[in-house]
Each structure stands twice: as C-alpha cells, then as structure tokens.
Amino acid sequence: MSDLSSKLNTGMVEKYRNNFLKEVEANVEEGDWVKMCMQCGVCSGSCPLGAHWDHPPQELFMMIRAGKRDEVLQSTSMWMCTSCYNCIVRCPRELPITHIMHGLAHYATRLGIEPKGQPTRQFAQLFWDNLAKHGRVNELWLGVNLYFMNGIVEGIKVALGMAGIGLGMLKSGRLSLKELIGGHTVKDKKGFHAMIKKAQELEAARVDGSN
Amino acid sequence: MSDIVATNQTILVVGGGISGMTAALEAAEVGKQVIVIEKTPSVGGRVTKLYKYFPKLCFPTCGLEINQRRMAANKNITVLTMAEVTDLQGEAGNYTATIKVSPRYVNANCTACGACADVVEAEFDDEHNYNMNKHKGAYLPHNMAMPKRYVLEPGMIGTDDAQKAKDACKVDAIDLDMQEETIELKAGAVIWATGWRPYDAAKIQPYGYDRIDNVITSVEFERLMDPFGPTGGKLVRPSDGKEAKNVAFIQCAGSRDINHLKHCSRICCMASLKQSTYVSEKFGDDANVSIYYIDIRAIDRFDNFYQKVQDDKNVTFIKSKVANIVENKENGNPVLNGVDTEGYERYANEHDLVVLAIGMEPSVDKDTFPIEIKVNDEGFIEQDEANGGVFAAGCSSDALDVNRAVQNATASALRAIQVVNRVAQAEG
Numbered sequence: 235m236s237d238l239s240s241k242l243n244t245g246m247v248e249k250y251r252n253n254f255l256k257e258v259e260a261n262v263e264e265g266d267w268v269k270m271c272m273q274c275g276v277c278s279g280s281c282p283l284g285a286h287w288d289h290p291p292q293e294l295f296m297m298i299r300a301g302k303r304d305e306v307l308q309s310t311s312m313w314m315c316t317s318c319y320n321c322i323v324r325c326p327r328e329l330p331i332t333h334i335m336h337g338l339a340h341y342a343t344r345l346g347i348e349p350k351g352q353p354t355r356q357f358a359q360l361f362w363d364n365l366a367k368h369g370r371v372n373e374l375w376l377g378v379n380l381y382f383m384n385g386i387v388e389g390i391k392v393a394l395g396m397a398g399i400g401l402g403m404l405k406s407g408r409l410s411l412k413e414l415i416g417g418h419t420v421k422d423k424k425g426f427h428a429m430i431k432k433a434q435e436l437e438a439a440r441v442d443g444s445n
Numbered sequence: 446m447s448d449i450v451a452t453n454q455t456i457l458v459v460g461g462g463i464s465g466m467t468a469a470l471e472a473a474e475v476g477k478q479v480i481v482i483e484k485t486p487s488v489g490g491r492v493t494k495l496y497k498y499f500p501k502l503c504f505p506t507c508g509l510e511i512n513q514r515r516m517a518a519n520k521n522i523t524v525l526t527m528a529e530v531t532d533l534q535g536e537a538g539n540y541t542a543t544i545k546v547s548p549r550y551v552n553a554n555c556t557a558c559g560a561c562a563d564v565v566e567a568e569f570d571d572e573h574n575y576n577m578n579k580h581k582g583a584y585l586p587h588n589m590a591m592p593k594r595y596v597l598e599p600g601m602i603g604t605d606d607a608q609k610a611k612d613a614c615k616v617d618a619i620d621l622d623m624q625e626e627t628i629e630l631k632a633g634a635v636i637w638a639t640g641w642r643p644y645d646a647a648k649i650q651p652y653g654y655d656r657i658d659n660v661i662t663s664v665e666f667e668r669l670m671d672p673f674g675p676t677g678g679k680l681v682r683p684s685d686g687k688e689a690k691n692v693a694f695i696q697c698a699g700s701r702d703i704n705h706l707k708h709c710s711r712i713c714c715m716a717s718l719k720q721s722t723y724v725s726e727k728f729g730d731d732a733n734v735s736i737y738y739i740d741i742r743a744i745d746r747f748d749n750f751y752q753k754v755q756d757d758k759n760v761t762f763i764k765s766k767v768a769n770i771v772e773n774k775e776n777g778n779p780v781l782n783g784v785d786t787e788g789y790e791r792y793a794n795e796h797d798l799v800v801l802a803i804g805m806e807p808s809v810d811k812d813t814f815p816i817e818i819k820v821n822d823e824g825f826i827e828q829d830e831a832n833g834g835v836f837a838a839g840c841s842s843d844a845l846d847v848n849r850a851v852q853n854a855t856a857s858a859l860r861a862i863q864v865v866n867r868v869a870q871a872e873g
Contacts, residue, residue, distance in 0.1 A: 274739040279768025279783030285791055293789050326702035
C-alpha cells in the first residue's frame with residue numbers, strides 16, 4: 235500500500251476543513267443552536283432592521299455552517315441587532331437568535347477582530363465603560379461621549395442640535411449638571427469593582443477552559 | 446333506539462369519516478357486527494368537503510359513493526348520526542359505551558323533498574362550507590349526505606319557522622318534540638376514528654387570517670371549487686368577489702412550528718400543489734401561482750406530481766417562510782413580506798388571494814378526551830397496550846392523507862376483529 239497522505243493536497247484539506255461551526259458551538263453563547271436552523275428565513279423577514287444587515291441571521295447561520303469564519307466574525311451584521319426579539323418569537327424551532335447575535339458579537343470582540351467603526355459596537359463599549367466606573371450609568375457623560383464619538387467638530391454639531399432637548403431635561407429634573415463632577419454612584423463602589431473583577435476572572439477562566 | 450342490538454362481540458366505530466367508514470366496512474364485510482357513531486348529521490367527514498384528490502385529481506364523490514353503497518347494502522352495519530361517545534367503561538372484550546344522541550327533529554319518514562327548507566326563513570352558518578355562507582334552518586348537510594335526511598337547526602326550535610317547516614312536510618317527518626337521548630351500548634372492541642380539524646389559523650398572528658379578508662385557509666379554498674360550494678364553483682376572493690388569478694400559497698401554516706403544531710401535517714404540500722392546478726383549471730395561462738415553502742415534502746409517487754407542477758410556467762416556487770402579511774387598503778390585496786432564502790432577496794409581494802396551507806390537528810382535544818386513552822404530545826392516539834381494545838384509525842392516530850388513513854383504518858379493523866374473535870372463542 236502506498237502512503238496516501240503524501241498524495242493529499244493538505245492545503246485544500248485545511249481550507250475546506252469545516253470546523254467553524256464547532257468553534258461557534260464551543261465559544262459563542264447559545265452557539266450550539268446554530269445547527270438547528272432549517273433555513274426558513276422567517277427571522278430575516280421579521281427583522282425590523284433586516285434591510286440594513288449585510289447578512290441577516292439565517293444567512294449568518296448558513297455561513298457559519300459553510301465555514302466562512304472571517305466573513306462572519308468581521309461582519310457588522312450582528313451588531314445591528316436591537317434585541318426586539320421578533321425573530322425569537324417567530325422562529326419555528328425556537329432558536330435564541332437574539333442571544334446568538336450578541337454571542338457572535340461578543341466572541342468577535344474577545345478575538346479582537348470586530349468591525350471597529352461600527353457605531354453600535356462603539357456605543358456598547360461607551361455604555362460599559364461608563365457603567366463600570368461608578369456602578370450607575372452617568373447619562374450626562376454617556377451623552378457627551380456619544381456626541382463626541384466621531385470627533386470634536388461633529389460632537390459640537392450634534393450637541394448644539396440636541397441643546398433644546400437637553401435644556402428641557404434639565405428643567406424637568408431628568409438631567410443634573412452635578413453629574414459632570416463625579417455624579418451618583420452605587421453605595422459600595424469598592425465592593426462593586428471587586429464584584430466586576432471577580433466576574434471578569436470567572437469569565438476569563440471559562441473562556442480559557444473552553445478553548 | 447332500543448332496537449339496536451349490541452353485544453360484547455360488537456365493534457364500535459367512533460367517527461364516520463373515511464377512516465371510520467373503511468374500518469366499519471372491513472369489519473362488517475367479514476361478518477362482524479358494527480355500530481358507527483357519527484357526531485354530525487351525515488357520514489363522510491372531511492372527504493365530502495374536498496373538490497379533488499391528489500395525486501390523481503379524481504373526485505372524492507366517486508369513491509365516497511362506492512363506500513356509501515357498500516354501507517347501505519351491509520346488514521351488519523348500524524349508523525347512529527348526531528351521536529357522541531361520552532364515556533367508555535370496561536375492558537377489551539367487554540365494554541359499555543355511553544352515547545349522547547342529539548335530536549335531529551326529522552325522522553326516517555323524510556324523503557329529502559326539501560319542502561321544509563322552502564318555507565323556512567331563518568339562516569345559520571353552513572359548517573359544510575367552513576361557515577363561508579349560510580344555509581336554511583331546515584337543511585340537507587350536502588348533496589351526498591347519507592342518510593339522505595333533512596336536519597333542523599336546534600336554534601329554530603320554538604320559533605314560527607319550525608312550525609312552518611312542520612306544516613310544510615307532507616310525510617309527517619318533522620317531530621319538534623324530539624329530545625336528547627343517552628343510551629348505553631355493549632362492545633367488544635372500539636375503533637376510534639374521530640379524525641382531524643384544521644389548525645386555528647387566527648392563532649398564526651403575523652398572517653392576519655382574522656384581520657385580512659383575502660387570507661383564507663386551504664380547506665376553505667377547496668370549498669370555492671365545489672359547484673355547490675359558497676361561490677358556486679367560482680374562484681373568487683372574499684373581499685370583493687374579484688377573480689383570484691394571482692394566488693399565493695403559504696406552506697407550513699401552523700405546522701412544523703414550536704409555537705403552533707410541532708409535527709409536519711404531511712398533506713399540506715400536496716394539497717397546495719393540487720390546488721395550484723385549480724387556478725390553472727379556472728384561468729389557464731392567466732393563472733399566476735406562487736408557493737412559499739421551507740421544503741416541499743412530496744414523497745414516492747407524489748414526486749412525479751411535484752415535478753409536473755414545477756414544469757408549469759405559471760407556478761413559481763419561493764423558498765421562504767413568509768414573515769408577515771399586511772393588507773393593501775386600496776385594493777384589498779394581501780402583501781407578503783419576507784426573505785427569499787435562495788439569494789437572500791427581500792420581497793414585498795402582492796397577491797389577489799393568499800391561501801394558508803393549514804396544519805392538521807386531532808379533532809378531539811387531548812385534555813378533554815371523553816375516554817381514557819394514551820395520546821402523544823400532539824394529541825394523536827398512541828398505539829399502546831394500555832388502550833386495551835380501543836384502536837385508533839386514520840387521523841386520530843397521526844397526520845395522514847386519505848390514502849394512508851384508509852390503510853391505517855384497515856389495520857385497525859383487523860386489530861378489532863382479533864379482539865371480538867377471542868371473545869367469540871371464549872363464549873363458544
């Protein structure tokens with residue numbers, strides 16, 4: 235018997251080795267549901283923002299199964315999800331589609347290959363950084379950071395445009411200028427930070443364990 | 446009713462649809478005593494509401510007539526109409542069934558002349574046509590009704606109309622004093638053939654069956670083709686009577702869906718393929734049919750039929766589960782929204798009429814089953830030893846087309862025959 239392995243085009247074998255589905259199942263929240271999709275398309279059709287996605291959910295699921303790793307993880311698509319849950323409600327196989335979308339986005343972020351300029355991703359990061367500081371969302375700073383997300387000139391433009399609403403909120407007590415200096419926090423800020431740190435350690439250990 | 450002879454060698458068939466008729470005939474034609482309990486005023490069940498069968502596209506009236514003649518000619522069969530089983534006690538070889546018989550208000554003298562219907566004014570929803578039209582308070586369920594005997598709607602009793610009907614009858618067939626009766630019958634074995642009903646389309650919220658006039662179900666579409674149906678055989682849509690030339694079929698409406706029926710109803714793919722030929726039959730090359738599907742389930746010889754429909758250039762197949770339907774308020778057209786999963790194209794397609802290929806569920810609620818019996822999650826009867834001498838036939842056991850329901854009913858007849866044969870041997 236001749237040695238078959240020497241005759242194999244290992245480059246092609248690697249290229250077509252479909253292990254991305256397994257990677258998703260192991261690393262993405264609710265990823266083991268992906269194989270259950272029967273490609274009916276009701277999620278894509280039901281998505282209120284679907285027309286703006288490069289790849290609607292059922293297409294993403296097919297791409298995962300086809301091993302299109304880079305196209306999926308670098309896609310802006312799952313960042314478009316607004317968690318309206320229309321897809322989950324209508325999915326005939328009860329796939330937790332919303333969670334899978336967030337799971338894919340989160341996994342791409344962990345790998346550091348997420349689309350950097352995507353506004354939803356940027357806002358999510360701003361929101362998290364803001365929240366993690368004091369344990370409460372500082373809406374004034376969140377707004378300011380959001381307005382200046384795309385540079386100072388753009389920020390001033392947006393801020394001026396929103397000035398009327400801002401003043402109204404100040405008047406009705408929905409916004410406080412005190413938030414600019416420190417702002418409100420949770421009672422035990424030290425404990426809060428310790429809790430977040432512990433959670434991050436646990437998450438890191440979980441991710442390491444599954445890799 | 447005291448003239449009915451039933452012993453523990455009698456086979457009780459519950460339901461007089463195609464499965465019940467088949468089981469009854471198979472058992473009776475080998476000499477067994479059979480009593481058929483039918484809830485409605487006539488036998489034949491859902492098959493009487495079909496325009497054509499798939500895949501041969503022949504008329505069910507033909508086979509139905511043969512079965513009805515076999516039944517009428519067989520002295521071993523007794524049929525009780527407007528009767529329901531409310532309880533069953535005992536064990537295989539020795540059952541006692543409690544049966545509620547509702548008043549028909551018309552006795553065996555009836556010659557089906559129709560004089561009573563001529564004088565009656567009150568109208569009631571016509572169940573035979575899925576309530577798409579109304580019939581008189583005195584009515585014959587449909588043209589092929591067996592027994593061929595009129596019925597009075599209970600809602601008429603006590604009104605002048607009822608008296609008018611009685612007065613118009615020349616053969617003294619109308620008896621307004623008939624009362625509900627409860628009788629007990631002995632039986633050795635029971636064949637449970639209560640069949641199916643269409644899933645409640647209004648529960649599929651995004652498809653707007655309860656909001657949009659021109660969204661109907663496949664069973665309703667079938668009635669439109671009947672020359673004696675609600676439209677006199679015209680293929681027109683409900684909102685304005687316009688000819689429905691551009692028709693969309695939505696597959697898996699309620700089936701294969703965790704939110705509705707989990708099972709595949711098995712008949713709907715072939716039903717839509719069949720119904721696509723109805724549109725061509727009416728409008729020739731003006732017909733424009735779209736079939737929205739997840740996958741077409743046409744097995745064995747049905748695949749030939751599927752290929753034939755695929756070759757029809759007036760029929761388009763769109764691989765997509767429709768996301769929702771909205772109504773174009775200007776022309777009443779339903780607009781279908783979704784994504785074509787072949788090419789991932791987003792569509793908003795307008796059609797004259799939308800037909801939901803509606804799923805099949807057991808006609809008896811599993812939570813209020815009148816007798817003790819093992820059913821599965823979907824409410825279909827399991828083949829289980831615990832059921833003793835009770836055997837499911839046809840669609841009470843699974844989602845089946847007519848062909849397979851008849852095969853299934855024949856098998857059940859054999860099981861029931863085995864039970865009563867054992868009883869006969871024991872009794873000598």
